[in-house]
Amino acid sequence: MNCDECNEQVLELIEREAVDRDGVREILARCPECRAAFDELKAVLLAAEQLPIEQPPVELDATILRAAGARVPEEVPVKKRRLQPAPWAMAAIAMLAVGVGVWTIPQEAAFEGDVAPADEKHAEDAVVAEQVREDAEAGLAGSLAVAGPAPGMNAPARAFQLAKTEAKKGQPEPQRAKRRARLSENEPRAGGQAPAPASVAMADGAQASVCELKIDETERRARADEDYAPTPDEELAIGKCYQELDNVTEARKWLERAATHRKTKAAAKKALRQLAPE
Amino acid sequence: MSDLCDELLLAAYREGDSRAFETLLVRYRGPIFNFLLRSARDRGRAEELYQDVWMKVIERCDDFRGDAKFATWLYTIARNLCIDHQRKMKFRGHASLDAPQPQSARPVGERVASFAPSTEELASGGLVRERIAHAVEELPDEQREVFLLRQLQGFAFREIAGVVGAPVNTVKSRMRYALEHLQHALSDLKEPHEL
Numbered sequence: 001m002n003c004d005e006c007n008e009q010v011l012e013l014i015e016r017e018a019v020d021r022d023g024v025r026e027i028l029a030r031c032p033e034c035r036a037a038f039d040e041l042k043a044v045l046l047a048a049e050q051l052p053i054e055q056p057p058v059e060l061d062a063t064i065l066r067a068a069g070a071r072v073p074e075e076v077p078v079k080k081r082r083l084q085p086a087p088w089a090m091a092a093i094a095m096l097a098v099g100v101g102v103w104t105i106p107q108e109a110a111f112e113g114d115v116a117p118a119d120e121k122h123a124e125d126a127v128v129a130e131q132v133r134e135d136a137e138a139g140l141a142g143s144l145a146v147a148g149p150a151p152g153m154n155a156p157a158r159a160f161q162l163a164k165t166e167a168k169k170g171q172p173e174p175q176r177a178k179r180r181a182r183l184s185e186n187e188p189r190a191g192g193q194a195p196a197p198a199s200v201a202m203a204d205g206a207q208a209s210v211c212e213l214k215i216d217e218t219e220r221r222a223r224a225d226e227d228y229a230p231t232p233d234e235e236l237a238i239g240k241c242y243q244e245l246d247n248v249t250e251a252r253k254w255l256e257r258a259a260t261h262r263k264t265k266a267a268a269k270k271a272l273r274q275l276a277p278e
Numbered sequence: 279m280s281d282l283c284d285e286l287l288l289a290a291y292r293e294g295d296s297r298a299f300e301t302l303l304v305r306y307r308g309p310i311f312n313f314l315l316r317s318a319r320d321r322g323r324a325e326e327l328y329q330d331v332w333m334k335v336i337e338r339c340d341d342f343r344g345d346a347k348f349a350t351w352l353y354t355i356a357r358n359l360c361i362d363h364q365r366k367m368k369f370r371g372h373a374s375l376d377a378p379q380p381q382s383a384r385p386v387g388e389r390v391a392s393f394a395p396s397t398e399e400l401a402s403g404g405l406v407r408e409r410i411a412h413a414v415e416e417l418p419d420e421q422r423e424v425f426l427l428r429q430l431q432g433f434a435f436r437e438i439a440g441v442v443g444a445p446v447n448t449v450k451s452r453m454r455y456a457l458e459h460l461q462h463a464l465s466d467l468k469e470p471h472e473l
Contacts, residue, residue, distance in 0.1 A: 011454055044461045048429055051414060052407040054321075056311040056328050064332040065300055071336050073294040 003027060003034050010038050014045060103266075211241030232261035236268055243271060251275055284348035292339050303332065306349070309430040310356055316426055317360040319415045327363060331356045346440060349431060353441045357423060364419070406467065413463035421456035424449055 006027035013024045028035050218238055221228045230238065239254030252275060258268035282290070282298070284305070290298035310331060315324040334355045342351055417425060420442070427438045435453070439446045 011450065011457070040461060041457055044457045044464070047406075047410055047464055047467070048414070048425070048457075048460060050407050051312075051316075051410050051429060052404075053308060053312055053430075054315055056307055056325060060325055060329055061303060061307060064303060064329060064336075065296070067333060068291070068299040068303075068336050069296045073292060 003031055006031070006034050007037060010034070010041055013038075014042055211244050214238060214241050232258055232264040235261075236264040236271070239268065240271055243275060248275060285344055288339055288342055288348055299336075302335075302348070306352060310352065312430050313353065313356055313423075313426050314360065316411070316414050316422065317357075317419075318363060323363065327356070327359050330359050334359070347437070349433070350437055350440050353427060353431065353433075357441060360423075409464060409467065410460075413460050416463065417456050417459055421452045421459065424452040425456040425460075428453060 006024050009020065009024045010028075013021060028038055214237060218230060218234065221230075235254050236258035239251050239258055242248075242251035242254060245251075252272065255268045255272045255275065258264040259272065261268075282301070284302060287298040287302050291302070311324065311328050314327040314331070315321060318324045318327055331352070335352065338355075342348070346354075414422060414425065423442060424438055427433045427441060428435075433441070435446050435449045439449045442449065444452075
C-alpha cells in the first residue's frame with residue numbers, strides 16, 4: 001500500500017470500515033504526512049461530535065402521540081377471494097370441462113378419419129340407434145303401448161317393454177325436454193348426414209323397442225353371414241340394449257366384449273359398473 | 279417493548295399498539311429533529327418538518343414492507359420532506375437570513391431573536407458548538423445530509439447510500455468533502471482543547 005491508497009482509506013479506518021486496516025496502520029506508522037492527514041481528519045470528526053444536540057418540544061411529541069393513538073388499524077378486509085375459486089382451481093376446472101367435452105364427443109365425429117369405410121355404416125348405425133333409443137324413451141315410444149309390441153318379441157320382453165314404456169310416460173317434462181335438446185345437439189355431430197333410412201323409419205314409427213330391433217338385427221346378420229362380427233360400437237349398443245331390458249347375463253356378455261376394445265372400453269366398463277349383480 | 283427492533287415495533291403499532299409507536303418516537307426523536315434542524319436551518323420550520331415526518335410515518339406505516347430498515351425508511355421520509363421544503367423556499371425566493379439586507383448592513387439573523395449562543399453558553403464553550411453547528415449548516419446539501427446521517431444516526435456508508443440514492447463511493451466522497459469543508463471552516467480553532 002502506498003500513501004495515496006492510505007489516504008483513500010484513512011476515513012474508512014476512522015469510521016471502522018477500512019478494507020485493509022493493517023496496511024493503513026503500517027503506512028501511518030512510517031509516513032509523517034499520512035499521519036498528519038489522519039490526525040487532522042480525526043480532529044474534525046472529534047469536533048463534529050460536539051455538534052449541539054437539541055430536543056424537539058415535548059408538546060409536539062404529545063401531539064404526535066395523540067395522532068398515533070387516533071389511528072385506527074387498517075382492518076384486513078375479508079378476503080373475497082375465499083369465496084371464489086383460486087386461479088389454479090379455475091384452470092383445473094376448465095381443463096376438466098374440456099376433457100369431459102372431448103370424451104363425450106361421439107367417436108365417429110372425433111376420429112372420423114380413423115374409422116374404416118367398412119365399419120363406418122355400422123358405427124353410424126350404432127350412434128343413430130342410440131339416439132333413437134333415447135328419443136323413444138323420452139316419449140315417442142309412448143305410441144308403443146298403443147301400437148303394441150314389435151312382432152317377434154318374446155312374451156316376457158314384451159311385457160317388460162310395455163311396463164317400461166308406461167313408466168317412461170311418467171317422466172317429468174323438463175327431463176324429457178332436456179333429452180330432446182341433447183338429441184338435437186347430437187344430430188350434427190353424426191357427420192351432418194341424414195340418419196340411415198331404417199333408423200329413420202324406426203324413429204318415425206317408434207312402434208317397437210329399438211333395443212329389440214337392434215338385437216334382432218344383429219341376430220339376423222349373424223344368421224346370414226357366418227363371418228359376421230359386430231363392431232365394438234355395436235357390441236356396446238347391444239350390451240346396453242340388454243341392460244335396458246334387464247337381461248343382465250346377456251348385457252354383461254356384450255359389454256365385456258365391448259370392454260376389450262380400446263374404443264369402447266371406457267363406456268363399456270361404465271355400463272358394467274351400473275349393471276346389477278347377477 | 280424497548281428491546282424490540284424497530285421493525286417489530288412498527289408491526290406492533292400497525293396492529294394497534296400505540297406504546298410501540300411511542301417507543302419508536304423516543305428512540306428517534308433526537309436524531310431526526312437534529313437532522314431536520316440542521317437541514318432546514320430554522321427551528322420553527324424544523325419543528326413543522328418534525329411533525330410532518332411522524333405524521334407520514336403514521337399515515338404510511340401500512341406501506342412499510344420491511345424491504346429496508348425502519349431507520350432508513352424514516353430518514354428517507356425526512357430527507358424528502360427537507361427537499362420539498364427547500365424547493366418551496368427557492369420557489370418563493372426567500373433570501374437567506376444570513377445574507378445582508380439591502381436596507382441594513384446586518385443580516386436578519388443577527389437582528390432578530392434567535393437561539394444564538396447566550397453569555398453562559400459562550401462562557402462554557404457553547405460558542406465552539408455553535409461554530410460547529412453553523413459550519414455544518416453551511417455545508418452543501420449533499421455533503422451535509424451524508425455528514426448528518428453519519429454523525430447523528432451512525433449509519434454505515436452503505437445505509438446512507440440507500441437513503442440518499444447514491445453509490446457508496448459517492449457517499450464516501452461526499453463525507454470526505456464535508457470533513458474538508460468543516461476542517462477549513464473551523465481552522466481558526468487551533469487549540470486542540472477547543473476541538
